[in-house]
Amino acid sequence: MLDLVWKDLSAARRLLWLVLLLGGAQIAAMSFLPLIYVIGVFIFSALLAFGSLAVEENQRTELLWISLPVSRGQIVTARYLTTLVGAAVGLALAWALSNTLTRLAPAAAEGPAGLLSPSSHVVLLGLLLLVAAVYLPLYFRFGASRGLLCFLAIAVAGLIIVSLVTQSILSAKGYGALTADPERWRALMMRLIEWAEPRFALLLSFFIGAVASVVSVSLIISRRVYEARDL
Amino acid sequence: METNGVLEVRLLCKRYPGFHLADVSFTLPRGHIMGLIGPNGAGKTTTLKLILGALHRDGGTIRAFGLDPARDGTAVRSRIGFVHDEPRFYRQLTLAQNAALVARFYRTWDHGAFRRLADAFDLRLDKRFGELSHGNKTKFALALALSHRAELVVLDEPTSGLDPVFRRDLLDNLTELLEDEQASILFSTHITSDLERIADYITLIQNGRIVFSETKDEILERWALVKGGLEQLESLPQDYFRGLHRGAHGFEALTDDAAAARRQLGDSVVIDRATLDDVVLYTTGSDSDA
Numbered sequence: 001m002l003d004l005v006w007k008d009l010s011a012a013r014r015l016l017w018l019v020l021l022l023g024g025a026q027i028a029a030m031s032f033l034p035l036i037y038v039i040g041v042f043i044f045s046a047l048l049a050f051g052s053l054a055v056e057e058n059q060r061t062e063l064l065w066i067s068l069p070v071s072r073g074q075i076v077t078a079r080y081l082t083t084l085v086g087a088a089v090g091l092a093l094a095w096a097l098s099n100t101l102t103r104l105a106p107a108a109a110e111g112p113a114g115l116l117s118p119s120s121h122v123v124l125l126g127l128l129l130l131v132a133a134v135y136l137p138l139y140f141r142f143g144a145s146r147g148l149l150c151f152l153a154i155a156v157a158g159l160i161i162v163s164l165v166t167q168s169i170l171s172a173k174g175y176g177a178l179t180a181d182p183e184r185w186r187a188l189m190m191r192l193i194e195w196a197e198p199r200f201a202l203l204l205s206f207f208i209g210a211v212a213s214v215v216s217v218s219l220i221i222s223r224r225v226y227e228a229r230d231l
Numbered sequence: 232m233e234t235n236g237v238l239e240v241r242l243l244c245k246r247y248p249g250f251h252l253a254d255v256s257f258t259l260p261r262g263h264i265m266g267l268i269g270p271n272g273a274g275k276t277t278t279l280k281l282i283l284g285a286l287h288r289d290g291g292t293i294r295a296f297g298l299d300p301a302r303d304g305t306a307v308r309s310r311i312g313f314v315h316d317e318p319r320f321y322r323q324l325t326l327a328q329n330a331a332l333v334a335r336f337y338r339t340w341d342h343g344a345f346r347r348l349a350d351a352f353d354l355r356l357d358k359r360f361g362e363l364s365h366g367n368k369t370k371f372a373l374a375l376a377l378s379h380r381a382e383l384v385v386l387d388e389p390t391s392g393l394d395p396v397f398r399r400d401l402l403d404n405l406t407e408l409l410e411d412e413q414a415s416i417l418f419s420t421h422i423t424s425d426l427e428r429i430a431d432y433i434t435l436i437q438n439g440r441i442v443f444s445e446t447k448d449e450i451l452e453r454w455a456l457v458k459g460g461l462e463q464l465e466s467l468p469q470d471y472f473r474g475l476h477r478g479a480h481g482f483e484a485l486t487d488d489a490a491a492a493r494r495q496l497g498d499s500v501v502i503d504r505a506t507l508d509d510v511v512l513y514t515t516g517s518d519s520d521a
Binding site: 003006007010011014055059060061062063064066067068069070071228230231 | 280283284285286287304305306308309311313315318319320321322323324328332333335336337
């Protein structure tokens with residue numbers, strides 16, 4: 001199993017080095033702007049997590065691996081492990097880099113310092129794994145490119161649905177014209193933060209548990225899909 | 232043909248929209264070379280992928296070393312060396328790096344054997360895979376396939392796209408390297424002249440069905456080209472030949488029973504030994520109007 005993870009990382013190492021260098025520089029520059037930093041880190045870690053998929057698809061090396069003595073279940077599980085490793089390494093590096101820089105120049109940092117905490121990086125890791133949990137079954141069913149198209153369609157549909165549901169809930173609670181009134185929006189956000197802050201550890205545990213469950217289900221689906229597929 | 236072969240395929244079926252591999256059966260005995268021939272799209276690669284367990288069959292059985300690739304795929308593939316028609320390795324990695332990645336998956340990997348094969352094939356291990364010519368890519372894939380003491384080597388069109396000199400070298404290398412081995416080879420190709428040199432058994436597949444699966448000697452003895460005048464055709468049943476080409480002054484046809492044709496037609500026609508190429512051309516209808 002670890003041989004397969006090593007294979008994925010070795011095969012994509014040139015790309016990974018490039019992402020590390022450019023992404024590292026980008027993150028270093030953005031460390032003082034936490035909200036932009038979060039977006040940068042998300043992209044950086046996603047590239048590290050999914051980079052080897054692009055290499056595999058581009059060079060059609062899947063054909064090689066199906067002729068070697070490895071089961072499809074092992075291939076799928078190794079891919080999930082590679083994704084986890086890539087995402088975790090990306091986030092850990094980004095955290096270490098930003099943390100060092102903001103300590104060196106604390107006056108330059110703006111915005112809520114909590115965004116750069118290890119906990120917030122764990123949340124980012126969870127979000128990345130949720131993305132992987134949706135994308136990887138599509139990858140194992142349709143391949144990297146078609147899988148990505150399906151994922152984007154699902155993501156867009158999901159965002160629209162979430163947005164509509166949120167709007168409906170807010171309207172029902174008397175916050176119908178929220179977007180037109182920044183003060184009320186700020187007040188709502190503050191209330192939300194006040195409610196969440198003391199419960200953060202509990203919410204984080206719940207989130208981690210939910211992510212683990214979703215990823216486990218996704219892994220089972222991916223294995224079944226890939227084992228049933230003609231290659 | 233032996234029934235306890237290293238590879239036994241019985242009534243193998245696979246359905247695709249517009250294509251049906253039907254009742255494919257053959258046996259490859261240990262230590263022999265079998266050529267799987269047929270035109271493009273006949274079902275050769277589908278058969279090989281089914282043997283590897285890359286495709287799911289719709290019917291029939293496959294036994295490789297007594298195991299079913301659908302159930303024991305990992306165990307079966309550990310004893311098979313496979314060369315794809317277009318070898319796929321990581322272009323940006325060197326041959327040594329690619330080989331190291333593959334070697335990790337074989338308990339029987341023999342690094343010394345790999346080095347010897349790489350030397351025999353004139354492959355520089357510090358070269359990137361993406362820099363190799365098509366022929367050298369095939370040689371590299373072959374070196375890898377032969378470096379883990381494979382009992383069955385499966386080659387899917389390994390010589391397609393290679394020039395004749397390169398093909399001859401490759402086949403010479405293959406036969407030399409396997410002279411002292413107990414390995415069996417299943418060699419898919421549409422270049423039949425390659426097989427006349429090295430194959431012990433020939434299996435012809437056409438439109439997803441087996442036309443024959445016999446020893447090469449039996450085939451070359453039994454099948455013959457018959458040449459004669461058009462008037463001789465009048466007295467023969469329409470399905471007498473397996474393939475027929477009518478010219479302005481005579482005909483040329485293929486029979487699968489040269490002895491019977493000699494007895495019945497005698498000296499009124501010329502009967503020549505058929506090549507595998509003739510057999511494929513006439514039986515697949517590529518050169519006949521029968």
